[in-house]
Amino acid sequence: MFKTPTELKYAKTHEWVKEEDGLCVIGLTDFAQDALGDIVFVNLPEVGDEVTSGESFSDVESVKAVSDIYSPVTGTIAEVNEELLDNPALINEDCYNAWLIKVNDVTDSEELLDSEAYQEVCASEA
Amino acid sequence: MAGYVVNTKAEQKEMLESLGLNSLEDLYGVVPSKALLEELNIPEGKSELEVAQEMKKIAEKNVVFKHIFRGAGSYNHYIPSIVKSVTSKEEFLTSYTPYQAEISQGILQSIFEYQTQMCELTGLDVSNASIYDGASATAEAVFMVQERKRSDMLVVDTINPQVLETVKTYCESRNVNLVMVKSKDLSVDVDDLKEKLNDTVAGVVIQSPNYYGVIEDVEAVSCLAHEQGAKVILNTNPISLALLKNAKELACDICVAEGQPLGLPMSFGGPYLGIMTATQELMRKLPGRIVGQTVDANGDRAFVLTLQAREQHIRREKASSNVCSNEALCAMTASVYCAALGPDGLKQVASNCTSNAHYLAKELSKIDGFKLISDKEFFHEFLMSCPIKAEQLVSKLAEKGILAGEVIGEDILWCCTEMNNKAEMDYLVETIKEVL
């Protein structure tokens, strides 16, 4: 059973979303980090870049795979978690604290799932 | 016929029967009959003796010059015996890319040693495992520095034309806007560079020693480029790095070089070696294979192909380069060459090249009509005027067993290496006087 904290919202593409100080914080879920295996690098976008709901804004590398990360919202990147550049393993160790980006000026969002509904998505894909 | 099929006809029959088939043709039942080839229209196969004789006959139609005073991108250097003996070992020659680290430590360690040596020579932080040649290395370096907001690439026009042609092809395919920077007195025109540098420029490519042998003021170029946030790609001659300032001392971001001078024969243009090193910041943008050090399950040192998620076999259409096979054996050649020469030996080669070239320039200058086109300092090549048609002098010298320098317009680009001693240079000068 994968961890899915109830205070977060989830995208079907395995990103978590949370509101914090008017910003939209995005990270990878426990299911995603488990499926990816040991993450060795995160290609982060730049502050000021636009993200679009449903489109890829970054990718993460494991030893022999690379996977896109999709943005559940449309907006402008206000912050990126640069700590991940030096220590991508944080995503494997503590994925719900290892946020990727914080988005400002959110104009659009895909329909997000709550913890329970997302558990079902995970169960169907496992 | 020297087929290399091992199975006898009887074994083939037995194997076919195990599959319920009668002939090799039966294996191709799925091929539409319309597409099947009736007969391959090439000569019959031959015995090894016949082929050896036939190929020897073809080889003998070539003339190998006794006295070589031409470089211009391909250089005649001494190749130590140990270099040839190491690189002809079948274990190195016949293995594939070292995907299986457990049985490829020999190849992987040799590449790690090569990477280290290239970092030492060029002064930069990281090296890849090589790419095709100096020209394609330069073109790939141009891709490395591309940024969304910077569409232009400046190239100083004192670059080797073979390199320039290649860079042009690569730039066109990726819609990179290539802008030439003019030269003055066979070296970069700094005013023209200043004029063309702005915040849409992603990088500047400069060759030093340049195509005409001149040592460029790369530090000035780096300084100007960095002020505008552009990267600097230095194309250089690896031998020169033993003597001249390296890419780090010249404040460059990427260093590329044609590695052929490091122990590879001229062999009519290939196989050669593309050397590529970069600063730490650009590590993940390097194309091609990279070997890294790690430990195995027992905690012992081991080497593996690493940072593979950059590469085409994983990133597919999102990869920044498609490089797959590179020039591993040529990289090993360069590595053995550097190890055989050592720091003092390589410096001696570089210094002999320079001294010989300056001696020849001085002696040629004494002949009427031979004049240095530029008085800038040069490494081991120099451009000189010619009192008669340059092509004519080249063919007259060819008759005497001398490969003269490369003809550039009305002038000749002469080159000396450690292979040309005083007696040989004096012979060249005497022969020129004779044929003029």
Added chain:
Amino acid sequence: MKLLFELSKDNRRLNLIPPCDVEQVQLDERHLRKEKLNLPQLSEVDLSRHYTELAKQAHGVNDGFYPLGSCTMKYNPRIDEEVAAHPNFLGLHPTQPIETVQGALEVLYQSKQLLCEITGMDDMSFQPAAGAHGEYAGLLLIRKYHQARNDEERVNIIVPDSAHGTNPASATMAGFKVINVPSNSEGGVDIEELKKVVGKDTAGLMLTNPNTLGLFDPNILEITEIIHEAGGLCYYDGANMNAIMGRVRPGDMGFDCIHLNLHKTFATPHGGGGPGSGPVGCKDFLKDFLPKPTVEKDSNGYHFETPKDSMGQVRSYYGNFDVVVKALTYIKSLGKEGIKEASGNAVLNANYMMNKLKKYYDVAYDQICMHEFVLTLEGLKHETGVSAMDIAKGLLDYGIHPPTMYFPLIVHEALMLEPTETESKETLDEACDVFIELHKMAHENPEHLHTAPHKCLIARPNEVDAARNPILRYVFKND
């Protein structure tokens, strides 16, 4: 084992270069290197032993069976090496007067003629240095062709999902957009899906046939026709040419341009990852766009020409010339029957092995294969926990180079085997016995396979650590 740098002793050296016999020149101080040059200082015997030791830790075709799928690890005949080492090839400067390099041009010209006949093409350039480089050149041919016809809206290259990773990467490099088309249940191109994606924006299709599953696509004529009707061109990735040479030609299947891997099909050695040679060939209507220069012949002998609308150069000079010498020697040795016998036996060996193994392992597509076949170990993994990787590592303990792992991507737990025609029935039988033994071991002692190899110089390396904390060079203590 120590690195070159760890063996180094100050002032140890070889005596290779005589002192300069002209006046030593001092260049201006501002040009001179100040940084210390840390190259190893060794004797010749140090070097000789170091590399002999490294050679013992490498596995070449000469060391044993090498069924690395898609790489065609066939035996590299010695005569090819001997011919290519002739000083009259190695000693040539690339810009020597044309009358002094007639033999070298003859090598390129004859090779072009032979390889054009073998592939059904009309012209060829040897400039590309490797397969991926050849793909890039071939795609630029396609781009130039459409540009010359002012048909610039053709920006899409269609690539099947089973393709080599280089195909989509090359297409992007050449400025195209990649459109993936799925495979059908028989492993071929899904014709209906293909029809859906072609159109006015189709620049071309990139295809290997036989494909990366080792299967010859029976619909090949229909596939190339669909592309042609849409106004696109068909590009043949020659990586798998060893299955069909002398029997079917890309030119007769409807392909307009191709690249070959001389270091696969035509027996030139791989050198631990190059140098290869990836000539690009094309039909007559594309030859004006080929990389420059090409070799032509007239009454005065051989000469270079620049094709009328050449794409330019993709590297310096004429490509990996000395590799072409080896391939020409090989083709001359085999000749018309030898070529055909080689491909036929490559296919026979693959089918023989597949047939023996399929009683134990699941074959991804159970039908007559070409020169290679793909096993899927998904079932085995489910049953025993032993993965494709574990079996591959287990093979190492038996001196067999593992097959290509986890490729093509559309087969789970894939192992792709390509035995080639230069292996004997005994070798195949022995290898099959090892595979069968490993299958048994997977059921009886899976732990032994999880921790394999056990007899190699190193155990499994930590690749995660290597990628997270890259150490890409040796660091000197005095730095």
